[in-house]
Amino acid sequence: MSEAPHRHAGSSALRAAETPVPEPAERKLRCAARGIEKSFGATKILRGVDLEIPEGTFAVLVGPSGCGKSTLLRLVAGLEQADKGTITLAGRDVTNLPPRDRDVAMVFQSYALYPHLTVRENLAFGLKLRGTPAAEIESRIREASAMLGLEKLMDRLPKQLSGGQRQRVAMGRAIVRRPTIFLFDEPLSNLDAALRAEVRVEIRRLHDRLGATTLYVTHDQVEAMTLADSLWVLNGGLVEQKGPPLEIYERPRTKFVATFLGSPQMNLVAGKLSKEGGAFWAEGGGVRTRVDEERFGDALVEGREVTIGVRPHDLCLAKGDAPIVAELKVEIVEALGSEAFAHGWIRSSGPTFVARLDAADARSVRPGSAIPLAAAPSAIHLFDAKTDRALGD
């Protein structure tokens, strides 16, 4: 509990690109799942997933609905049984143990507070069941309620609490248990946007303060990016990519990961590689850009069919003699104050294209106009047109 929190999120993109996913070997694994398979009837939900969470890590499982992330969390909790594979918690094989013997605490999406019990009784419930001495229960409840600001709510029933308060009680119920691992199943989805941002920070703060090990499931990529030390992107029952969130954001290994993380999502157009004047260019769908040869290396082959990807945030209004990557026919401008997003298309038959603009630049942009866009070659992503895997990986 006293271990200092450890974050990878700040690691630089370049370093991350050169090194494999940094697994802190010096720290013990708190949770490990190997070769997990799970089906419900004829539907295969997990197809051989491996998961490793070192002590003190905030691991986030993210993916679209149906990708198997909640199932994986429930398997770790013991609420489902795996068809294949093993799960160990703190070095102990818990694959066939019921939830009560796994020493995990879980915060449910619905909070799942016991409706007939007061906040105090809700917090004490698990400790009482485990035969914790009354004085110990009292001190743990006092500590958790102070940490979460629940002191004044202790004698209320769940129905007398607001959504945010219920959320805090649910977290309190987990904290008093001092478990091997904290499990969160989309805990913020029932809160409004403002509260969600607030509680998100709160959860991370608590994790750091407790030196806890956490497995957190969400479909919200903002939560995933902001909370995770270690991010696991699931798709179709498989781990599509894992690593520190910024590394995944900057170097997505597949087209799916590239479009799933980042909002607005990455622009993609079909294109081809060509070589001109000793330099490689990617061209297609009205986009023409130089590519980073150092990054893609041998993957650059003249005539190779690729998908060109560029994030809206990596685009800007081309000024001066900056090379123009594409010309955007603007349909809508979303002005957010500090920045703006221009939505439109490059070719009328092509996909919609989004570019982030500085607020000042956006003032002069009108729907219907065409604007030149620039992007650094290092910001250009290339994916194999057939396999959808990123080039250079």
Added chain:
Amino acid sequence: MNERKPGLLETILVHTVLVAAVAYALYPVLWVVTLALSKTGGTEARVLPLPRGAEDLTLDNFRLVTGVGDPEKGWLFARQLVNSLVVSCATALTAVAIATPAAYALARFDFVGKRTGLRGMLLTQMFPGVASAVPLYLILDALHLLDTRSGLVLVYAATAVPFAIFQLRGAFLAIPVDLEEAAMVDGATRVQAFLKVALPAARPAIAVTALFAFMSAWNEFILAATLLGRESAFTLPVVLQSYVGEYSTQWGAFAAGAVLVSVPVMALFYVAQRQLLSGLTAGGVKG
């Protein structure tokens, strides 16, 4: 929420309908109460069944039914009242005790015969109780339970259990599984999750189910009249019927008896109303 204020015409219309509905429901009750309190009996057709005046009011009918001044009759009535109470309470308890775990299992687990069992129970609800009066009589006779309270409880519970299971299964289905899963992650066994979480959350539904079982037993006449022969074993509905003779009917006594029979049920509703109305699960999960 923006509440619309109803117009005058709408208010008048709504209240007229409500008053008419209440009058419709209470009209027979007014008749019975008037009959019970009236000296003359007054069964002749009248639009407004009200006592003719203070001199017409009396409690004689109640005295007659309860046997005030006639120790033997009084003792008999007390015994019959106890019969009704014991049979109804025992029916309610037995039905709930059997139906609650059964309903929980049917709501939460998959097992062989679940659907068939549910259909079978539904099937039993399609036949009126009286259809099985003869076989029930023969069975109870074979078990030497005719004319006994336990025999009647057995019969009533058997008919109340399927309905209770249906009602409670619905209640358990409405309780989020998350609650029990949270309890199990917190350290509870499946049985503890049921006893400490699901059961308290289903308390209002269990109260309603028990009340229905109690009422159906309390009001039941045909089976009681068939299965009970001794006067001292009678339940109150059978006693009431004894005031309706082949050649003459003691309407006053019958009405007084009817009022007395209604009182415990009304009292029970009054006591249980908070439990009946409270949504105890509110707030446990999102929303």
